[in-house]
Amino acid sequence: MSKRPENEDELQKREAIGVIRASRFVRKYSHSHHAITADTVREIHREIFKNAWPEIAGRYRDENIEITDSKHLPPHHSEVAKQMLVVEQQFSARVQSLKESEGILSAFQLKWKRKTKIVIARRWLKPTRLATLSRLKRLFMTASLNGIKG
Numbered sequence: 001m002s003k004r005p006e007n008e009d010e011l012q013k014r015e016a017i018g019v020i021r022a023s024r025f026v027r028k029y030s031h032s033h034h035a036i037t038a039d040t041v042r043e044i045h046r047e048i049f050k051n052a053w054p055e056i057a058g059r060y061r062d063e064n065i066e067i068t069d070s071k072h073l074p075p076h077h078s079e080v081a082k083q084m085l086v087v088e089q090q091f092s093a094r095v096q097s098l099k100e101s102e103g104i105l106s107a108f109q110l111k112w113k114r115k116t117k118i119v120i121a122r123r124w125l126k127p128t129r130l131a132t133l134s135r136l137k138r139l140f141m142t143a144s145l146n147g148i149k150g
Helices: 008-032 038-049 077-125 130-146
Strands: none
Touching (some): 038 077
16 A cells, blocks of 8 residues: 655645546446446545545545535445445446336337338339239238348
8 A cells, every 4th residue: 555645736646647547447347348336436436546545545434524615414424335335226227227228229220220121122122013012022021020130
């Protein structure tokens, strides 16, 4: 564990470097497709503060704090871990809802693509005989029911 900086300028430099390090962590983590959890948030906090405030980096606070010039009252330190778990569950539910919405949208887009392909095919083929047209209609209907891949 590194030593805490002696002055404000050094502290701010270390925090800025920590933010850059944390943004790299987030970028890499986003490509992993792992769930974002309270532990992920703590890991980001650890990346930001491990060289600036090593004693608090990646940990929930163990004392109450006040924010100067703010009406916001932070939760009691004993409630922070519980509240983070609630936020994690809410976030997970929201992500799941978005995945379900995305699945519905994807199905709609696929259905729309199928209809578009059929219309385009009808325009370009333009069969001259009625029997050929009926066969094409059956072919397109069968393809629609079985699923045309985009």
